[in-house]
Amino acid sequence: MGKKEIIVLKDLLGTNKMIAAEIREELRKRGILTVNLMSSPGSGKTTLLEKIADLLKSRARMAVIEGDIETERDAERIRAKGIPAWQITTGGACHLEAKMIGRVLPDVEPDMDFLFIENVGNLVCPASYELGEHLRCVLLSTPEGDDKPKKYPKAFMTSEVLILTKADLLPYLPFDLERVTKEALEINPKLRIFVTSALTGEGLRELVDYFLGERRKLQVPRA
Amino acid sequence: MHELSIISGLFDALLEKAGEHGAREVTLVKLRVGKLSGVVPELLESAFDMYKKGTIAEKAKLMIEEIPLRIRCRTCGAEMRSDEFAFVCTSCRGTDIEILEGTELFLEKIELEID
Numbered sequence: 001m002g003k004k005e006i007i008v009l010k011d012l013l014g015t016n017k018m019i020a021a022e023i024r025e026e027l028r029k030r031g032i033l034t035v036n037l038m039s040s041p042g043s044g045k046t047t048l049l050e051k052i053a054d055l056l057k058s059r060a061r062m063a064v065i066e067g068d069i070e071t072e073r074d075a076e077r078i079r080a081k082g083i084p085a086w087q088i089t090t091g092g093a094c095h096l097e098a099k100m101i102g103r104v105l106p107d108v109e110p111d112m113d114f115l116f117i118e119n120v121g122n123l124v125c126p127a128s129y130e131l132g133e134h135l136r137c138v139l140l141s142t143p144e145g146d147d148k149p150k151k152y153p154k155a156f157m158t159s160e161v162l163i164l165t166k167a168d169l170l171p172y173l174p175f176d177l178e179r180v181t182k183e184a185l186e187i188n189p190k191l192r193i194f195v196t197s198a199l200t201g202e203g204l205r206e207l208v209d210y211f212l213g214e215r216r217k218l219q220v221p222r223a
Numbered sequence: 224m225h226e227l228s229i230i231s232g233l234f235d236a237l238l239e240k241a242g243e244h245g246a247r248e249v250t251l252v253k254l255r256v257g258k259l260s261g262v263v264p265e266l267l268e269s270a271f272d273m274y275k276k277g278t279i280a281e282k283a284k285l286m287i288e289e290i291p292l293r294i295r296c297r298t299c300g301a302e303m304r305s306d307e308f309a310f311v312c313t314s315c316r317g318t319d320i321e322i323l324e325g326t327e328l329f330l331e332k333i334e335l336e337i338d
Binding site for chain 1: 225228229232233236240244246250254259260261262307308309310311318319320327328329330331332333334335336337
């Protein structure tokens with residue numbers, strides 16, 4: 001009878017973290033370096049993936065999971081490059097969760113080197129959900145403005161890599177590259193920054209070399 | 224706006240705990256929400272009010288304790304609050320920083336009415 005106080009201390013994102021940890025481990029065993037790409041809509045995630053596909057073609061095998069609220073369009077763009085791609089449509093949800101990735105995993109061929117996950121375009125919510133990735137990349141396109149790292153700290157804090165996109169527009173925009181670098185490194189001193197342009201190809205080779213290097217570091221058990 | 228999805232997870236936990244203790248009603252739910260948890264307390268409240276209708280927690284009060292970001296410098300050992308989300312030590316400028324609190328999103332405790 002009466003009132004009872006229960007101390008619970010439960011991490012409300014704990015279930016997602018647990019599933020993500022299992023996925024991360026499985027992908028490591030399979031030798032598939034998994035990269036989670038996060039950014040606002042329109043910052044160039046799909047275009048970057050198309051360019052990465054071209055550059056990786058002769059050097060490694062990759063697969064892509066596309067997250068969007070609606071449509072199969074992004075997956076179609078990737079498939080047009082001859083890359084296996086799965087579209088997850090969240091039907092309104094603003095982020096991908098680990099369990100959604102888990103459902104696709106059995107279909108990913110075992111001889112892949114990379115799995116790129118393009119998150120739903122949103123700089124806020126995806127940052128709270130680990131998907132089982134080994135590397136998290138946040139993209140920021142120059143037209144979005146140089147004030148974004150401080151405005152959306154979580155995305156920058158939880159990422160290993162910042163990819164600045166549309167660098168070809170720098171001469172036309174009041175975008176202070178030094179400010180972005182400084183503020184992003186304040187939030188996350190370990191952040192690795194690549195300045196890229198899908199149009200001119202700037203920085204893309206360096207980025208792909210970096211991914212290949214990280215793939216070699218993945219501790220894959222011998223068969 | 225992933226607050227609804229978080230509240231849906233919260234209710235799974237609430238129903239489980241209420242069941243375990245044979246509760247008639249959940250009267251209080253207390254969360255600890257870090258400044259860098261990635262959620263907005265006001266939106267959690269709206270989502271909670273929306274979700275609780277017709278459940279065992281229909282009359283429950285939601286209490287949210289906001290936790291500021293606190294960091295510790297691994298170089299000089301200083302501990303500080305970081306309201307600007309700068310991971311740089313204010314005493315030695317070191318950047319080897321560990322987060323003490325402020326990223327959590329925890330269900331801390333609940334109060335139940337038991338027959």
